[in-house]
Amino acid sequence: MTEVAEMKAPCITKVLEDAKEDLENAELPGFAGKVFNPIRDEILVPATAKAGEMIPLAANAIPLPYVDEVSAFAMSVPFAAMKAGYSLIPHKEVDDEANEDAVRGFEEAFKRNQRPKPLASSMMGVVGFACNSIIDILTIPFNGKFGDWLEATKKFLGFMMYSGVGSELLDAFADFNVLENMLIIGRVQNERNDLGGESRRARTAMSSLPANIDESMFKDIIADASRYVKYASAAYGVSMIDSADLLQVYGKKVVVIPIIPAASEKARKKKVARYVNVQPDDIVSSSKPGGSMDILGHFVTVDKKKNRVGGGDNGAVVLAIRGTYTLSGLKVDASAYSQEFCEGYAHTGIALRTEALWNHVKDIIVTKLLENPGFDLVITGHSLGAGASALLALKLKYEDALMKENELLKDVKVRSFAFAPPPVYFQTHPNEKLTAAMKDTYPFIHEEDCVPFCSADAIRKMADTMSIVDKMPKGFGLFSPLMASGLRPVSDEIKEAIYDDRELPPAPGTHKLAIPAPFVMWMRHASDDRVGRPMYNTMFCRTKAKGNAVGTNDLNIQMSSDMISDHMNPMYERAIMSVREQMLKKQDGFVFPPHPEEEFN
Template sequence: MAWKRSSSFSTFRLLRYIAIGASVGIGGAAMYYVGANQGFTISSKLTPVAGKPLGVRIENIVACSVVALSTVVVIGVGTQRIFGASPVERLRDAIPPSLREAMRQIEGALKPILDSVADTRHPLLLNLAAVARLQEELTVAHPTGLSICQNRDVVADALHWMRFASCAYGFAVCKALGLTGDFSMQTVRKGAMAQTTNITQVQEIADKLWIVKHTNLRDRQDVLMYSNAIFNHVHSPCFYIALDHNMRAVVLSVRGSMSVGDTLTDLVCESTAFLSGEAHAGIAAGANNVLAQARETLVDVLTRFSDEEYKLVVTGHSLGAGTAILLTMLLLDDPIFVTCQVECWAFAPPPVFTPLEKISPRCHRAIKCFVYRNDLVPRLSLFSVRRLCLQVKAADSMPLKAITRLMLAYGTCDQEKRERADFMVLFRQLKHRCGVAAPPFATPGQIYWMLDSDGRFYTTTSREFRSVLLKADMLLSHLPSSYECGLQKTFHLLHRMANRTLLICSSL
């Protein structure tokens, strides 16, 4: 009797569940059996029992493996005979094309990086520690060419729009970061219990109430468009649109990385043609998708408030900041928004565009970027990661004894001047030999750098962020809470300085 192919999805799903159940059951039985024969029983919380000889245990492991493998083979062959496709092919076909393409691009981008450090002779962490030590010696605490910014209005506006950027992560994340203060689930309960018992709708109400509270909006109805999905698609960042009547602005806030889809968007770091230059492929795709989803709402709201001359503010943090920058460039290039005042306030943005010479003066004025202390993300690009790999190879190639290498990594080496010179020579040799093919993405617009712990605020250029610097606070500095705290500290410092100046002038 010939096998008849079935197109019934329910039958395939049933068979898939049987396969998963059989695999898990056999695997669990094998773990229990092998564990018991190794001298422990899993069911009794790793209570010691008498172990069998090593040869017997190996035979048992092999037997269990054969049974499990045979089950998988039988199920796989049966599935292929029934449906004309293997489980692997079914899984491959189930993956969306956008995800397959993203994974292909990520593999192509990361393979040269991984290959470049695969043949190092010493542990990677030790090499990274040596690079961090040498970076500390070669970099100065206050790079030259920076000018102190004392514009309180810029800082006040940055703090205001940063709160919109933080809210894109949702109430739960902001609560975990310590941003919510006295705003709690009791507040949400009062606003949600009378309306719905659906958990998704309760989450949306909580997020909207938090946006109103943190950004000082008038009402929850001012949040016009909202998305904060945990499992969003690749190249499709979550965002919301709100009306800020106090600032006479329509605000589009893009969420930073918080899901697998967001992470894949980050990692698709190849370049693609974008307007008059090239941009980060994953973030550029995200910016185009956000504009496609938000365009109709933006046009409608801006038309409704055209007589009051409401401006359009695009903001975001991390991946959201990079998306906001490219989205602003698209908006300024769109004839529909040519008469609208568009501003971009980007916090912790990754480098996303090249070359900067192709950016128009209007676009440069519209984009304001903010970097807090030693935040890693504004320095993170394919170019900078490959450069870091070259530094790791240079550190690995240094002809040092083991104890000298450890002393250099921990900052106690007496020969650090000579070793530093050797490092720079080797680094230049590796750079010329390996080359860095990736385009050096940069951050468009005006860049403000909160560099000091006392709240000092500097203006700088994207050239300051061409290399990855290994610092102790490079991850902590990236948090939205760190940016809000840094901006508050800067604002209070400038406020005290202004009051002191007024007192001095009045006493003269």
């Protein structure tokens, strides 16, 4: 009898076979096709075929459960996103006349009173993520990334088993009622979040301006933030710039060009320079598209425009760090357990990449700071890039790293503008130098963005809440789904369980991380102007508890339908530009909680 050989990693094999078939059938029109189609035939299809041979064999050799299923799912997400982006491409000639029509269309769309286009903006971000992820995946067999992925997967699964977090998450999410439980939690959270003084923002808000911050200083912070938030978008590349442009209806108009003509390195550099308002030659270093397991995406610029914060007469050397835009970035995000960092503990994945990034860019940064005496060093980024930005600023100041590189740099001011930073640092004990090192970090939160609350501790709390809600009585039959859908009231007992900001027993590697800054500026939509543009205001919020008053790292993750869309950096651009426009009209731009005398537990 002939034995039939068992297929190695069948789930991964199926994903890669489908990807190869989709690539073979993909056709881009016009000039784009002339560039893409030969690359597809000579590089992408053979590389995918080779990956289809190697990756299932390697995955099958890993002695851990669910490697095939989990890896296949992780690979299928960017492939699906790429297909979605491809389906939107119009199949007609992309020639000079079409380019001119597109530019005229964009110019018309960006008139000052034009309404924003959030759907088109989101799709541009999806296309960019997909393209970078495809580059990341298809280079795996040739650049050694696969071994790094295997090592990272083993460490992550080991942490899950060792700490006990894996069993907690399994209890919460491997449940028949998981969707109903999440909807019930989200419904209760959203109801409370609309109650003024009981909102998540108000519960963590300061009742007065932070120390050393007055109205003039806040105006300067917002002015500089409106400049550096563009750097954070530009770090992702041309797709995110286009996405931001489609939402950007405040301030200076920027004319964009279609994505395909910006494919070359020279064109990308020119477009980035135009978006952040510098000369192309001022961009002195940048990473390539796609991902790296070790070096976060970034670019370094010498920006000669004056900074408002600090009142100096000189510009800044700017390091802009890309957030999660590739599978390599997702791998960094997943390494959420903590390790020692600056006499405390930090998010392992981000801390390791922060150290590696500094070793990679410090020579060019030191050189440019010496060539431009009096310039500040500004580090900025969004999401993963924001977490790295905050940690790097902390490290450079606490360790006097610039002075150690060159005594002439001892007085360089280091500042961080962090947009949507995850909680990345835990301070173990009072330390005046550490506190001072966090002083010039300016983090921002937009609406119900979930990332600034996503630590291992917060995920454990969410899993615990879901397990408690699952066990609580909800009535018979269809009562539970009716409660989840809002057709039946949620009991006070369940509401109290969801409201409870309880502390869980410690688990290894799950420190209660916070954003390493004295405060965070939390922006929410307050009203619309006469042409329908959203107008935002800001509250200054604690990043960790002070006395009985909670901080943002005490809050549960908000189960909101907008928690992902609120995270996109173009949304941050829109909110910050809105606040700045109000301040230019002599309005405050910030508010305090409605009941400042209350302390929320």
